Amino acid sequence: MRNLIAEFIDQVLPRTHTRPEIQHLFDLMRDYPVRGGKMLRSQLLMMVARAFGGPAERALPLAAGLEMFQNWVLIHDDIEDDSEDRRGQPALHRLHGIPLALNAGDALHVYMWQVVHQSGVPGAFEEFLNTIHRTAEGQHVDLSWVVNGSWDLSEADYLQMVHLKTAYYTVVAPFRLGMLAAGLTPDPEIEAAGLKLGAAFQIRDDVLNLIGDAADYGKEIAGDLLEGKRTLVLLHWLAQASPEQKAFFLKVMSLPRDQKQAADIQQILQWLHDSGSIQHAQHMADAEAAEGLRLIRNVLSRASDQKTADQILHLLEQLATRMV
């Protein structure tokens, strides 16, 4: 299924141009797609369509569009966060500079709308609009906390940001688009289920960023700390940290990325481990995942192909626990 989606994207994107500079743009647009992500969201979309009796050829352009969305948004996110690595290689702007990477992201963005428009699946265009509106809002919330140095945030603030930034495009959209590809009206329960599963996914991702293995994870470990990302782990720890710890933390966070000292980051990581905040986040992810899975089982109980429905549940379980 990954091959099918990758081949579709390969066919859609322009390949060669006689002018070498434009050939270079085409190469940049293909870079992230060719690096080969896990394609979880687009595969989920294909499976949901199949479970509800939708033909693969109707779901495929939407899956490719969602994957192209993921790719252009990652190019831009990596600039916004000044991330170092993506899928085990340097981020695009670290290879080619911000101007060319930014423009290549825009170019890929336009090809995404081309694919969605040409799919002709009723309601799909509106679903992409809604999904990307929410994602951009969540990204703005997340970035503005970093820009403004906001740390006085509740778990509810974090969850609202994560719902917008991650959950819509990771779970809600693949489910809704899959049902649209099957010619059905998306189930109203999808939204609540998807927000919970998406939150579980992101909380697990945050934890993995702190304690994961770099080779498996594909991004630098503790990169979120270097980038000053607000995570559930940090917010929980801050609420119970000593004034001295908090002052130390805020001082480190106020420094630009390249002035943050490895020893200081290690100190903070140690406190996060000792405080039980990582465990708290994992418990919260478990609870969100359990409730999300309960709700999505209702949705999937109405699918015509129950064998595929079971595979979807299995994928969602893995996704919500970040085992994939």
Add this chain to the structure above:
Amino acid sequence: MRNLIAEFIDQVLPRTHTRPEIQHLFDLMRDYPVRGGKMLRSQLLMMVARAFGGPAERALPLAAGLEMFQNWVLIHDDIEDDSEDRRGQPALHRLHGIPLALNAGDALHVYMWQVVHQSGVPGAFEEFLNTIHRTAEGQHVDLSWVVNGSWDLSEADYLQMVHLKTAYYTVVAPFRLGMLAAGLTPDPEIEAAGLKLGAAFQIRDDVLNLIGDAADYGKEIAGDLLEGKRTLVLLHWLAQASPEQKAFFLKVMSLPRDQKQAADIQQILQWLHDSGSIQHAQHMADAEAAEGLRLIRNVLSRASDQKTADQILHLLEQLATRMV
């Protein structure tokens, strides 16, 4: 007509949100549109539709979409060029930083496709796709010359870049979209005419950047030199500069913007004036404009409303000479 288009955009963009961070995103998305550009391209589109008997309400969403394109692309261009000013105020990323400005440009981009999709004008979506593909290609060519320090470029290289980067969205697209709004197949002569008029517009803009008045122009004078932009004036001058002048120029151009000295920029400006290269560029713009106007008169001779056709010719004459 400007008010109509501005009101349409005002209605389309989200205005208020209970979450202050998202409210802030909405404010950023509205910033460039509210600064009020000249809206030349969107007004041209409305006039072409009227000249060919198209109803204003069919042309209006396309005009708004083209204006929204101009606005998101300017946000991103200003980041890519690290421009200081836009429409007499600081560029968006200079007010809010690159991350928030980049994301606000993406958010506006998505609303543009929403407007184009909802217009329902057959062929308009494909016209936007084609236009933005070409613009992104032209932008990549232009940026990659700066990144790679390429100065060994011909006038033909410059014209090809300008056709892609400027002429499609400035002249070709407004004409073609205007005819589509009138329910007509766009005239095949539009492309050749629009490329010539667009080139004339950009060459004049380059000249204005060197010799214009900052208050009228809305951008910093000689900003192109600070940004290292390739222009017809510079390429013509380089082809006849002495080895000493060329070495001096390349040394200044190799410096980052904030290390370029005002006195050095003044020296280069003086050489450009003395060499006749500014005059050469103006002659070339005149020739491109004359040929473009000749071709577009053919197209407009088939319009049902010849009074509006005359107004369009007048606007295009002003546009090609940058009197507007």
